[in-house]
Amino acid sequence: MSESILKLESINTYIDQFHILQKVNFEVKKGELTVLLGRNGAGKTTTLRTIMGLNPASAGTVTFKGENITKGAPYQIANKGIGYVPEDQGIFYDLTVGENMRVAMRHENDETKERLDWSLDLFPDLKRFWKKPAGQLSGGQKQMLAIARSFINETDLILIDEPSKGLAPVIVEAVIDAIEKIKDRTTVVLVEQNFSMAKRLGEKYYILDNGMTMHHGNMKDLEQNEELKRKYLGIG
Amino acid sequence: MNSIIETKDLTIAFGGHVAVNQVSVQLPENQFTSVIGPNGAGKTTFFNLLSGQLKPTSGQVFYQGKEITDWSVVERTRAGIGRSFQLTNVFPNVTVLENIRLAIQSREKVRFNLFRHFKSYTAFEEEAHELLDIVLLDEKAESLAIHLSHGEKRKLEIAMLLALETKLLLLDEPTAGMSLEEVPTILRVIENIKKQEDRTIVLIEHKMEMVLDLSDRMMVLFNGELLAEGTPEEIMKNETVQEAYLGGDPNERVHT
C-alpha cells in the first residue's frame, strides 16, 4: 500500500446558500492517477475548488501530505505543491505563452528550468508559440499551456478539470499521452466526463452524485460493472 | 420553405481568436433547429450575433429577408427576435413577478408613460402570474429574483422570453445546471411553444436525447465553423460530425 497524499474527510461546501458538497470523502494515494466521475452538477469541480481553497469547506478536513490545509488560502495551498488546471483552463489571454509560464514560476532556478525544458519537450507547440499571445492559441494548445503551467514549480499533486472538454478527438489523444507522461512524475487527480479517456488513464476512481461520494475502487473493476456505469454515469 | 433568419459568411474575431468563422446558414421559419457543438465551438457567440449583443467582424445577418447586421439589440427584439441567456441574466433586486411584468410592458409598448401608476395595468400582472404558472414558479412571484436557485432563474429566463411573444426564440442551454426534477418542466414548456403557430425556435443544447427528440433540423458548430447542417438523421449519419463531435464510439460517451 502506498501512502496517502491527499485526503478529504466528510467535506461540506456551500456556494451561496446551496449545499454543493455533502460529506464528500476522497483519498488519493501517492503516484496513482485517480479519476473523479459523475454527472454534470455532481460536485466534481467544486471538489477540486475546495481542495484548492477557492470554495473553502464549511466542515470536514482536507489533508495534504499529512498537513491540514482546510482553511488555507488558495495561494498557500498552491505553494505546498498542488497544481491546478481549472475547467476553463485559466489562461491569461493577453499575455504571451512565455509570460503565462513566467507568472507561474515561483523561482527561476535550475530546477524550474529543467521542468520547463521537460514540458516544452512534451508540448513542442508551446515552444513554437512562446511569444504569441495565449488568447490566439487553439483550444488544445491552451489546454497544454494550462497543464504545463500547473507543474512548472515543484508539484506533488496536480488537479486537472476536464481536459478533454471541447477538444477534437485527435487532440484529446495528445492530451492523454501527455498526462500519461506527467503521471510518472507526479500524482494526478482528473475530473473527466469522457469515459474512454478516464478508462485509459485512471487507476482509481471515485464517483460523485448529488454532492456525495457514491462509490470508489479500482478503475478495472468499474469497467466491468455495467450497473454502476448506467446508474451514475448514464452509459452502457 | 421561407427562412426566418439567414447568415452569410458570418465571422467574428476577438483579437486573434476567430470565434465564429464564415458561417452561412438559413434557418427555416416555424421549425425547430438545434445548434450543437463542443464547448468553445462558438454557439453562444453565434447567438449573440443573431440577437445583436455582438456585431460581426464581417458577414451579414438577415431576418425575414431584411438585412439586420447593423441593427441594435433593441431593434431586433422589437422586430421579433427574443433570446434567453446561458448565464442567467435577470433583474436581481426586483420581484420575480416584476421581471416578467417588465417584459410584458415592453411587448405592449407601454414605455414612456410616467403619469399612470404601474399597478393600474392589472392585465400585465395577471398575465405575468399565468406565465409563472406555466414554468411552475408562481409561488415565488413575490420573491426577489436574486434569491432564486439557479434552476429557478432559468425558468424565469424562459418565462420572460415567453412574455415577449417573439416570432423567433433563441434558447441558450435552457436546462444547464438544473436539477433532474426540473428538466421535464422546461421540456414541456419548450414542446408547448413548438406546438404554437408562427414560432421558430433555435436551441443550444448539450443533451443529445433532448435535441434529437425535439429538432426538425440541426446545425453543428466546431471551432467556430459550421460543420454540418440538416435533419437529425442526416447529422447523425454524417461522418465528419461523428468523428469531430461525438468522438468515436458513441456508447462510451457520458451523456449528461
Next chain:
Amino acid sequence: MMLKRMKLSTKVYLLIGLALAFLPFINDSRWFMFLMIQIFVFAIFAMSYDLLLGYTGIVSFGHAMFFGVGAYSAAIVMDRMEASFVSFLLGTLVAVLIGGFISFLAGMLTLKLKSHYYAMLTLALAGMFLYIAERWRSVTGGNDGFTFRIPELPGFLEEHRNFVIYLFCLLAMILLFFGMKRITESPLGRVLVGIRENDQRVESLGYRIMPYKVLISVISGMVASLSGVLYAISIRFVDTSVFDIQVTLDALMMTIIGGVGTLTGPIIGSAIINFSHHYLSDLANIHWIFQRWMILFGAIFILAVIFFPNGIVGTIQNKLAKRKTKKKQYDTTEKSLRKEGA
C-alpha cells in the same frame, strides 16, 4: 370618496405634511423657521438626486450645478427686473430650462458609457460653473455674491413673510415628493429600476436605455434647479458657494444616510444633515474640532456606504419586509415591499 381610495401610506404622508404646516405656530423663532425651510429645500434637492442614484443607478457629482444654476437664474432675473410675481415666474422658468438643458447635454454625452464617466463629467462641469460664477463678475458679483429683493406680498401676508415662504417651500416639497413618487411608480419608473438592476437585459426586452437615462437626468436636473430657486428666494442672496462641491456632497449624504431609492429617505436625510450642520457649528465655540465637523460627516458617510448601504429608511423597510415574510410563509424580500409600503 378620494380619501377612501387613498393608500395608507399616502394618508400618513399628508398627515405629516399637515402637521409640518402647523409647526410654526409652536415655534416661530426666525432661526427655526429658516432651518426648516433649508430642510425642505434640500429635501427637494436630495430627492432629485435619489431619482438618479437610487432609481436609475446613475452617480452624479455635479448636482450642485443645477442647484447653482437655479439659484443664480432666479436671483439674476429678479435682480435685473422689477421684483414682481412675473419676474419670479420667469426666473423659475429660466432656471428650469437651463437646468434641463445642461442635464440633457451631459446625459447625451456620457450616459451611454459606464457610470463613472457621468460622475466625472458632471464633476468637471460643476467645476466649470463655479469658475464661471467666480470670473463673470459683471453678472454674478464674483465671490462676494449679491443680494436681491423678492416681490412684496399683499398686505397682511407681507407681515408674515417668513411664514409664507415656509409654507410655500413645504408645499413645493410635498407636491414634488408626490410627483416624483408617481414617476417612480409609473411604467417608466419601473423601466428605470430595470436599468439600475441590469441595463443589458433591459435592452434585450426591447427598451432603449438612452432615452430613459437622459429623460430622468433631465427631470432630476429640473427639479434640482427648482430647489436652487427656492434656496435663493429663502435667503434673498446668492454667491458662488451654491456651486460648491459641498452642495453635491450634502445631497449625496442625505440620500445615502436617509436611504437610496426611497424618496422618503432623502427628506429624513435632509433633516438630519441640516440639524447637525446647525448644532455642530454652534459647538465650534466649545472646541475647534467642531469647525471641522465635515470630517465626522465624511467618516459617517464612509461607514454608511460600507455597513449601512440601505440607509435609515431602507433598513427599516427591510426589517418590516422580513416580518411580513414570516407571516406570509414564503420568502418575500427586502425591496419588493418598497412599491407597497414606503
Next chain:
Amino acid sequence: MELIINLSINGIATGMLIFLIASGLTLIFGLMSVLNFAHGGLFVWGAYSGVFFFSLTGSFWIGILCAIVTGLILGLLTEVFIIRPVYGNHIRQILITLGLMLVLSELIKVVFGPNVLPAPVPDYLKGSWLIGDITIIKYRMFIILVGALIFCLMFFTLRYSKIGLIVRAGVMNKEMVQALGINIKKIFIFVFMVGSALAAFAGALFAPSAGAIYSELGMEFGIYAFIVVIIGGMGSIPGSLVAALLVGLANTFTAYYVPILSMVVTMLLMLIVLLFRPQGLFNVSGVSNK
C-alpha cells in the same frame, strides 16, 4: 517663435505634473479597476508633507521622501479599510472614495492648519537658463525630466517585469493567479500603495512650482487627473501621458492668448474626446468602458 517655445516648455511642464498625478490614478484604475476619487486628497497630502518636511529639515529630497512615505501609508490604510469592502462595485467605490476625499482634505486643515502654506523652490533649482530669447526655468526642466523618468519606469515595469506580469495576469483572472501560488491580496495592496505614492510624489513636486498650497487643491487637481484619464483612455499609461501633455499645452496657450478660456479649454478637450472617441485616445481593451 521664442514665445511659442517658451509657452511650449511651460505647457509640457504643466502636462508632466498632471501626468504624475494621473499616472497613479491610471495605474489603480487600469490594473485593479478601482475608481479612486480620493486621489486628489492623496496628492494634496503629498504636497503638504513635502513642504512641511522640507522646511523642517531644509532638504528638498527629504521632503519628497516623506511625501512618498505619506502616500504609501495613506495608500495602505485606504486599500485595507476603504477599498477592500467595495472591490468590483464601481458605484460604491465612487461614493466611498468621495467621502474619503472629504475627510482627507478636511484633515489637512486639522494637521497643517487652515491657511495657505508657502512652498519654496530649493535653491539649486531656482532661477533659469537663458538661451537667446528663450528662458528655461530650471524647476520646470526638472519636472519634465522627472515626469519622463517616471513614465519610462512605469511603462517598462508593467510590460516586462515579473511583478508587472503578475499584476496584469491578476487583472485578467484573479482566481487563477492565486491558484498558481501568488498572494493576490498583497499584490493589490502593493499596487494601490504605489499609485497613492505617485499621487503624493506629484503633490510634493507640484508645491514649489505653485509657490503656495491650500487644501482645496486636492479637488481641483483630482478633477484634472480624472479628465486626463478619460481623454487618454481609462487605464492606459501612454494615453495618460499624451492626454496630460495635451491638457498642459492647451492650458498654457489659452492662458496666454485667451485667459478667460483657460479653465474651459480642458473641459472642451474632454467634451470633444467624449463626443468623437468616448473610449479615450488609447483605450486598453481589457478594461474598456462598456
